[in-house]
């Protein structure tokens with residue numbers, strides 16, 4: 001794997017694990033270095049750093065049918081920021097760890113269609129070991145369910161939940 005190219009990535013060295021997969025420190029053409037899971041590289045799911053991906057995708061479509069004041073909208077907006085805006089306070093936990101957002105969720109209505117309105121007092125949970133916010137990988141859970149999940153997670157080192165902002 002070392003020295004191989006995957007899109008804009010070049011594999012520099014092994015760097016621990018991400019969930020069950022071996023992680024590699026990769027350098028992007030833009031000069032940034034991140035840990036990427038080996039299976040995402042081989043499957044072609046990760047081809048560049050989040051910053052480049054962000055630059056390359058069209059402006060996020062924030063059209064939201066009057067829902068911009070809702071907590072559902074805030075959760076959606078904040079998960080994009082955590083994954084793609086380097087100056088977000090949680091970027092080191094998300095974007096810098098290779099967590100991405102599926103392309104369907106680059107529009108609020110795409111997110112809303114798949115996840116629906118946030119039920120009161122629920123938070124969005126990204127399942128253990130998953131590294132893309134998407135319908136398959138996320139669900140709404142209550143805080144007590146979340147605490148139970150945290151308790152049961154044992155030593156899984158990839159766990160993320162969104163803030164309830």
Ligand SMILES: [Zn+2]
Nearest residue numbers: 028030049052
């Ligand atoms: Zn880059």
